Amino acid sequence: MDASVLISTAALRHNVRLVRDRIAPAELMAVVKDDAYGHGLDSVLAVLLDEGVTRFGALDLPGALRVRHQAPDSMVFAWVFDRGDDLSEALQQQIDIGVTDVPVLERVAAAAAVAGTPPARIHLKLDTGLHRAGVLAGDWERFVNLAAELQRSGRVVVSGLWTHLAEESHDDDSRSIAEYREGLAIAEAHGIRAATRHIAASAAAYAREDARFDVVRVGAFLYGIAPGGGVGPEDLGLRPVMTLRAPIRHIRRAGERTLAAVGIGGASGILADAAGAVSVALAGSRYPVVAVEPTLLLIDVSGADATVGDTVTLFGDGSAGEPTLQNWADGMGTIGEEVVTRLSSLIPRTRID
Ligand SMILES: Cc1ncc(COP(=O)(O)O)c(C=O)c1O
Structure with missing residues (x-):
């Protein structure tokens, strides 16, 4: 995937x-x-x-x-x-x-x-x-x-x-x-x-x-x-429409830490500011993004039960414990629109529900 x-x-x-x-x-x-x-x-x-x-x-x-x-x-x-x-x-x-x-x-x-x-x-x-x-x-x-x-x-x-x-x-x-x-x-x-x-x-x-x-x-x-600045979609009764996912490509030990490389990066439109500012979800728990490379995101999965091929949710509607787009935007000091409009059109968009 x-x-x-x-x-x-x-x-x-x-x-x-x-x-x-x-x-x-x-x-x-x-x-x-x-x-x-x-x-x-x-x-x-x-x-x-x-x-x-x-x-x-x-x-x-x-x-x-x-x-x-x-x-x-x-x-x-x-x-x-x-x-x-x-x-x-x-x-x-x-x-x-x-x-x-x-x-x-x-x-x-x-x-x-x-x-x-x-x-x-x-x-x-x-x-x-x-x-x-x-x-x-x-x-x-x-x-x-x-x-x-x-x-x-x-x-x-x-x-x-x-x-x-x-x-x-x-x-x-x-x-x-x-x-x-x-x-x-x-x-x-x-x-x-x-x-x-x-x-x-x-x-x-x-x-x-x-x-x-x-x-x-x-x-x-x-x-x-939502506009941000303390006003999230839920305050307005709105529901986030987009969920962004990507698979773990490989897992490496780096000193004390275990880093997983997730198959999406700057070339696909992930902002460099995500490093150190946002987290992603794996099996309902959150792990910090530590680096954004051209084709990969490095996340710190120390202590997690992570396997190559597992799906990571970068953001979604938050119902399964994942961060929301608003969390990402707030973490990076920007607005949600800036995050989603940069995503490469080469990433397939799939309708669900
Ligand atoms: C002229 C104009 N009207 C409406 C909109 C929609 O703005 P919003 O996304 O805040 O609803 C835009 C967005 O760029 C715009 O340029």
């Missing part, structure tokens, strides 16, 4: 239902960027579609086109574009485009001007404080005006108005929400009405009713990944 990622379909369904109950009547846009946060896009999409999810956030165009292939009738949203991206392909495939500045708006309009291309469905982004992307409040009116002109020409349809809350403090988010409301009023004054409003990711969508508007873009919570 090699390393394997097990995906709990039951946990994923549970989280989807929990989040949807919580955010109703707002609708869920399931964020499936980075191969569904490392969980494997195809299986995750199959479950989400079966649960009746109809909106997907894919980050970039290659991801959006993959989603479109599997979800021909859904709304698929992408918001990061490279210079080389073929926007006419995006329009042909009816991808909803997050427009973050004038150059992207102009590229979209140019692609939509080609005969036979359907109008571009665009979502205009206001930067309300995160400063990652989006149009600043001072430039918003000019931007909205340009989009309204393009809408009148029939090249684009403004189907969304959005921002991304920083989720760093309640007060900052409140300021962002107020700024966003002003942005909505300006858009309305320029004739942009009936556009879908969306501003919140997992944490704000969960915590704040005033951040939900029409749609929320939720990624981490669907996979049972």
